[in-house]
Amino acid sequence: MNKAESERLGSYLEQLGYRATATAEEADFILLNSCVVRQSAENRIINKLNALKPLKRLRPEITLAVTGCLVNSKTDQLKESFPHVDHFFKPGDCPTGIEKTKLEQILPQHPSPATFVPVIQGCDNFCSFCIVPYRRGREKSRPVAEITDEVKELVLRGVKEVTLLGQNVDSYGNDLVDKPDLADLLHELNTIDGLARICFLTNHPKDMSTKLIDAVAHLDKVCEQICLPVQSGSNSILKAMRRGYTVEHYRQLIAEIRSKIPGVALSTDVIVGFPSETEEQFRQTLSLLSELRFDTVHVAAYSPRAGTIASREYEDNVPQDEKRRRQNKIEQLEEGIATEINARLSGKTVEVLVEGKKKDKWQGRTRSGKLVFVSDKGNHPGQLVNIRIEKTSPWSLQGKVENKQH
Numbered sequence: 001m002n003k004a005e006s007e008r009l010g011s012y013l014e015q016l017g018y019r020a021t022a023t024a025e026e027a028d029f030i031l032l033n034s035c036v037v038r039q040s041a042e043n044r045i046i047n048k049l050n051a052l053k054p055l056k057r058l059r060p061e062i063t064l065a066v067t068g069c070l071v072n073s074k075t076d077q078l079k080e081s082f083p084h085v086d087h088f089f090k091p092g093d094c095p096t097g098i099e100k101t102k103l104e105q106i107l108p109q110h111p112s113p114a115t116f117v118p119v120i121q122g123c124d125n126f127c128s129f130c131i132v133p134y135r136r137g138r139e140k141s142r143p144v145a146e147i148t149d150e151v152k153e154l155v156l157r158g159v160k161e162v163t164l165l166g167q168n169v170d171s172y173g174n175d176l177v178d179k180p181d182l183a184d185l186l187h188e189l190n191t192i193d194g195l196a197r198i199c200f201l202t203n204h205p206k207d208m209s210t211k212l213i214d215a216v217a218h219l220d221k222v223c224e225q226i227c228l229p230v231q232s233g234s235n236s237i238l239k240a241m242r243r244g245y246t247v248e249h250y251r252q253l254i255a256e257i258r259s260k261i262p263g264v265a266l267s268t269d270v271i272v273g274f275p276s277e278t279e280e281q282f283r284q285t286l287s288l289l290s291e292l293r294f295d296t297v298h299v300a301a302y303s304p305r306a307g308t309i310a311s312r313e314y315e316d317n318v319p320q321d322e323k324r325r326r327q328n329k330i331e332q333l334e335e336g337i338a339t340e341i342n343a344r345l346s347g348k349t350v351e352v353l354v355e356g357k358k359k360d361k362w363q364g365r366t367r368s369g370k371l372v373f374v375s376d377k378g379n380h381p382g383q384l385v386n387i388r389i390e391k392t393s394p395w396s397l398q399g400k401v402e403n404k405q406h
């Protein structure tokens with residue numbers, strides 16, 4: 001979401017006449033988009049803000065603004081801690097100027113061939129560890145027609161793939177008058193000429209419906225990739241996290257997805273070291289991950305976020321070293337699993353949407369979201385290319401161009 005919003009903030013500033021500079025020192029306007037989902041992210045933004053103090057002292061005419069989840073509804077304390085910041089504004093808002101314009105209504109000027117489209121903001125779930133509902137507020141969906149018009153415009157600007165974003169995309173439409181759901185939105189977007197791929201992030205195991213799984217299975221533009229955060233393999237930890245589902249339900253959901261969507265790539269998120277997580281409970285998570293064999297696992301060590309239910313009710317009592325050990329263990333397990341899953345693609349031909357160049361190689365992604373590098377002299381950005389995979393690793397694939405599609 002932050003990536004999408006940064007892209008739109010950049011376009012907004014361009015509309016006001018600003019141009020990007022290579023360094024902060026050359027800038028007249030510095031805008032930091034913050035994330036506080038974990039303590040490490042919060043530390044990064046605070047360090048960055050402190051590092052900008054000498055520059056602001058040297059050039060007081062610079063405008064320094066901060067947005068993102070560091071900014072809550074009461075900014076007094078932030079203003080006191082960071083008096084050198086000129087503006088704080090809430091995530092999803094615009095810095096100044098266009099009154100009542102929401103950031104999501106500003107289109108990226110030079111979008112990548114694969115770009116993001118926020119479809120629902122906020123979250124009503126209040127998982128006990130999560131700060132998001134406190135910073136991004138309650139769920140608010142954008143109407144289907146508004147999203148459809150935007151995607152059509154993005155296609156005219158060269159976009160081939162859109163990723164629909166929401167903290168919980170399964171809640172999409174609950175707050176709209178005619179209550180469309182994500183499957184309805186996918187049906188609508190699937191009819192847009194020139195659009196090749198549709199992806200979405202992030203689902204919630206408690207809310208994901210059979211109707212949505214069927215839509216992914218049947219709509220040709222909707223890609224075979226699903227991110228379904230499990231967070232823990234222990235039912236008692238899931239309960240303390242207030243996730244609203246059990247391991248058994250999660251397992252069934254994965255089975256349904258795999259049976260209906262052949263070749264689907266599944267990713268998940270896991271938190272280790274949630275308060276009082278025992279070795280046995282951690283082992284349940286490890287064993288669930290070995291059983292379900294995800295393409296990607298994002299693992300994070302629990303860190304208490306002020307104001308959340310977990311930070312009020314539970315002591316952060318798993319030592320830091322132990323959290324790190326559990327995190328490493330999952331990373332090692334997943335490295336082995338991803339190595340095997342990706343090795344199966346060796347010698348196969350996959351469709352890649354080329355997004356750009358990294359050093360001397362083109363890079364793009366398959367429909368299942370796998371990163372592919374290609375050495376080829378041709379000019380491919382924004383094109384769908386068939387690539388024969390020659391080398392695989394747990395993190396990416398490499399191959400040669402077979403032929404260009406369109």
Ligand code: SF4
Pocket residue numbers: 123124125126127130131132133167168204
């Ligand atoms: S569903 Fe996701 S965004 Fe919402 S409270 Fe839970 S973890 Fe946070």
